[in-house]
Amino acid sequence: MTAVGDDARPADEQRSESATLDERGLRSLVSTVYLPAAAYGIGQGAAAPVMVLTALDLGASPALAGLTVAVVGLGQVVGDAFSGQIVGRFGERLSVIGASTLAAIGVVLCLVAPSVVVLLGGILAVGLANAVWGLARMNYLSTVVPFAWRARAMSLFGGAMRLGFFVGPILGAGVIWIVGVRGGFLVQLVAVICAGALMARLRDPAGSRAGTSTVGLRAVVRTHRRLLCTLGMGSLLLGVARSARDAVLPLWSDHLGLSPSTASMIFGIAAAIDVACAYPAGHLMDRFGRTSIAVPSILILALAYLLVPLTGSLGWFAAVAMVMGVGNGFGNGVIMTVGADVAPPTGRAEFLASWRLTHDAGFLAGPLSIAGLAAIAPLVVSIAGAGVLSATGAVLLGRYVPRYTSGDRAHSGS
Structure with missing residues (x-):
């Protein structure tokens, strides 16, 4: 198509x-x-x-x-x-x-x-x-x-x-x-x-620049600082949203008194949903633009984080974990696709490295921020914080993905 x-x-x-x-x-x-x-x-x-x-x-x-x-x-x-x-x-x-x-x-x-x-x-x-x-x-x-x-x-x-x-x-x-x-x-x-x-x-693909001079990370950041500080911040917060669940779900399952085997089973089902959503997400992005998936995926995660503290039983906790699986699954490929869209033809690999850095930094910061907040505040506060950060990421992605990506410009006719 x-x-x-x-x-x-x-x-x-x-x-x-x-x-x-x-x-x-x-x-x-x-x-x-x-x-x-x-x-x-x-x-x-x-x-x-x-x-x-x-x-x-x-x-x-x-x-x-x-x-x-x-x-x-x-x-x-x-x-x-x-x-x-x-x-x-x-x-x-x-x-x-x-x-x-x-x-x-x-x-x-x-x-x-x-x-x-x-x-x-x-x-x-x-x-x-x-x-x-x-x-x-x-x-x-x-x-x-x-x-x-x-x-x-x-x-x-x-x-x-x-x-x-x-x-x-x-x-x-x-x-x-x-x-x-x-x-x-x-x-x-x-x-x-x-x-x-x-x-x-x-x-290596035809036209590969292998063996040519490369661009330093500092030069890439300086050249693309506006994009990295706006769209890149949305990428970072999506990384936080996707990785924080690895800390939130175990902590809350322990809070509910669930056995490790039960928690592991919930994780496994959520992971299966995650995998099942990958290809449909890519198809929708190709057909309707990148924003059609980037924003809903992080919004689903934000909603799920805000719902976690409201779950007091195995059933409701499992349901919210499934919702997280949907949000995380639809997020598969979003950052790679947007990065490929905005990458310049010259210095593509160097730019994509800096782009990956924004998302990977979010992946590192997600669990660490949850653990840090949990150490100084009630667990509910740290989980709510993940929801707020995810919602903020949705705002940034909703604003800057259409502005920068050729896919959304094409679909919007601009």
């Missing part, structure tokens, strides 16, 4: 559509983009539950063990600062190979870590690799996928990662039962190697 006319799109987008994907469309990317994304997500999902447990086994305090999860986000934020230069200089293929190698080294460190310091070093290395790996694939899709399919391509990529994250803990549980708590890292190691091998088969 054709979403917009050629005359409504920037020249670089029209050029990228002329000779990118063949007649198979997005199906041609299954084995080289979407399956590797799912595999990489499986690795992340398998490792997520065992990072804290491994730290505890190594003698870490509960507070220090809890911070291990945040170290992954910290690595991604730090990695965003230089991933643009790496992808711009070496191209997508070599960048993926290098990032997969770094991730494998980090996972091996986690597997053999004799101390918490070594464990944290391995986790940080994985976070750094995630930044480069994610940017390389985002830059590739933004270059080769025709504009009319862009949102579907990005949403499917995000959905594939989420599917892997959903499957990963299930596979990890089986391996943990056989080899012990670090079995989750073993699953991650195999997944990272498989994902890197699959994506290494993909050639």
